[in-house]
Amino acid sequence: MIQGMNHFTVLTDDLDRTLGFYVDLLGLKPGPRPDLGFPGAWLYVNGSAVLHIIAGRPLPEQRSGVLDHMAFSASGLAEVKAKLDAKKISYELRRQRGAGTWQLFCYDPSGAKVELDFDPSESA
Numbered sequence: 001m002i003q004g005m006n007h008f009t010v011l012t013d014d015l016d017r018t019l020g021f022y023v024d025l026l027g028l029k030p031g032p033r034p035d036l037g038f039p040g041a042w043l044y045v046n047g048s049a050v051l052h053i054i055a056g057r058p059l060p061e062q063r064s065g066v067l068d069h070m071a072f073s074a075s076g077l078a079e080v081k082a083k084l085d086a087k088k089i090s091y092e093l094r095r096q097r098g099a100g101t102w103q104l105f106c107y108d109p110s111g112a113k114v115e116l117d118f119d120p121s122e123s124a
Helices: 015-025 077-086
Strands: 008-012 029-031 040-045 048-055 070-073 091-095 102-107 113-118
Touching (some): 015 029, 015 040, 015 048, 015 077, 077 091
Parallel strands (some): 008 048, 070 113
Antiparallel strands (some): 040 048
């Protein structure tokens, strides 16, 4: 029955900082969002809203809950690393065994774990 992934939703207590992370650092694009009666944003990739951000609600004590991470296909590994380094955002970079895909793991400002997958041909 499932035909594909629609979107992820993250909660934040700092909407501006979270938008800076996903838009300025990772390149997602802000786009249309219906008036849902609470603050937030929808972020897009290739015309699809892939990330919904909800602000104005208390965050849970255990920030990650049962969802371990969200993963995005990405390009421009060296540029992404430089942006994260400039903002002093720590990350873990490793190669996927077998396929050789570069996997970069970091955390958004609210503590959500983000994986960025880069083609094996990119240089670290």
